[in-house]
Amino acid sequence: MNVTISPRALADAVxxxxxDEATAARHVIDAYHRAIRTSVTGYSVDCWLLTVRDGVIQRIRQHRVKIGDIYVSYHAIDRANERFRVPKDNAAEWLVDQFNRATFIAVTQDDKGNLGRTYATDGIIIGMDMREQVITTVFPARISSLTLYKRIKWLTRLELRKVELKxxxxxxxxxxxxxxxxxxxxFKRIAYSLPVHSKIAR
Structure with a gap:
């Protein structure tokens, strides 16, 4: 499908x-042809979200950054700043550093039914996209949430039962x-080192 780019989207691309405008327009149109459709008008490619209507790219915005082979969502950057006081300028690098030291815990499901991968390190829980190497969120393991505690407790016991069966x-x-x-x-060492698991360890 041939597409054109609106003046607003072109300004965003530049x-x-x-x-320059000509190079940015070519870059965006090439990106569109590689993009994955995410909704009726939405497309995702690399770090960009594109809005396309009637063959015209209407809007372009950046929704994540790339550090090495890992993407970091703006949501995760905001949460790192809010929950760990990491400056936003340094948050993406900090999150990737934490992820590189983290251990996989389990596949989890959020309230909307979306699956994701959960990692943990030093009292930090990191959420990853199920299909892509994208850090989607981060929160301290010490969050006092009964729902979170019960979910992690259930997942921990499930994973340990799987290992015992193997x-x-x-x-x-x-x-x-x-x-x-x-x-x-x-697995037990990592899981029980999280403050949220303190009751399970006893």
Whole structure:
């Protein structure tokens, strides 16, 4: 599909890319052809969201930043600033650094039914998109939320039951269990180190 770009979107593109108008327009139209449709008029590509109506790109905005191979949403940047007092200019790098040190905990589901991956490190819980390497949110593990506590408690017990079943199967088949048992110990160590898990550890 051939598309054109509105004057407003072109101005946004020049501002975001730093290119002259002709180069920015080509860049945006190329991006549109690589974009994933997210709604009736919405498209997502790399760090941009495009609004397209009747073959015209009406609006362009940046909704995340890229650090290495990881994307960081503006929502996560705002939460890092709000909950951990990390300056917004440094928040994306800080979040990626925390993520690189984090351990995968479980796949979780939010109130809207969206699945995501949950990671934890040093009392920090990081939410990741299910399909892409995008940090979507961050919050302290010490948040006193009964709903959160119950959810993490349930997930922890579920994951530990899975590991115990794998160990039983491996032993029945006379397969080595060292790796599985080591993973189980590491999972327990990380999960129980979170303040929100303090009751589970007892």
């Amino acid at each position: 501002s975001l890319t730093g290119y 160990i039983k199967i491996a032993k029945a088949l006379r397969l080595p269990t060292n790796h599985i048992e080591e993973m189980s110990r590491e």
